[in-house]
Amino acid sequence: MIYQLCESKRALMGPFADFAAASAKLCNHPLSPLTCAAMAQRMSAAFDLLHRLARDYEKPAFAITRVPVGDREVVVQERVVMALPFCRLVRFKRFTDEAPVLEAMRSQPTVLLVAPLSGHHATLLRDTVKTLLQDHKVYITDWIDARLSFRISRS
Numbered sequence: 001m002i003y004q005l006c007e008s009k010r011a012l013m014g015p016f017a018d019f020a021a022a023s024a025k026l027c028n029h030p031l032s033p034l035t036c037a038a039m040a041q042r043m044s045a046a047f048d049l050l051h052r053l054a055r056d057y058e059k060p061a062f063a064i065t066r067v068p069v070g071d072r073e074v075v076v077q078e079r080v081v082m083a084l085p086f087c088r089l090v091r092f093k094r095f096t097d098e099a100p101v102l103e104a105m106r107s108q109p110t111v112l113l114v115a116p117l118s119g120h121h122a123t124l125l126r127d128t129v130k131t132l133l134q135d136h137k138v139y140i141t142d143w144i145d146a147r148l149s150f151r152i153s154r155s
Contacts (some may be wrong), residue, residue, distance in 0.1 A: 062126055
């Protein structure tokens with residue numbers, strides 16, 4: 001029931017978000033006569049804020065390809081170790097051909113980074129993962145959005 005309510009709100013706000021984006025451009029475009037009006041910049045900012053609040057954001061990628069380990073740079077590959085209906089366990093595997101660096105990486109501790117379930121994407125912890133990869137083997141929980149699970153189960 002809650003997911004249906006949230007989806008209804010999302011569907012209802014879609015046209016308002018599009019209207020807000022168009023209105024922000026109209027108040028801010030150099031050829032528009034509205035730019036000469038008093039408070040045009042503030043109206044544009046308010047419409048832009050409404051557009052950003054109502055917009056649906058896609059999940060960004062981790063995009064971590066290289067990290068420094070010691071004084072060398074190693075290649076990083078993102079691998080899904082375990083996939084469940086509610087979560088993916090992602091490992092960031094580091095690769096190198098240099099024996100001393102490889103031996104140092106083998107002795108480093110393992111860290112499980114548990115992403116919060118507050119509606120944010122685990123990729124927001126990208127910088128934390130990148131920093132931890134310098135001295136640790138890193139796993140992260142990538143929670144599946146319940147909204148997507150709801151859409152899949154309904155179809």
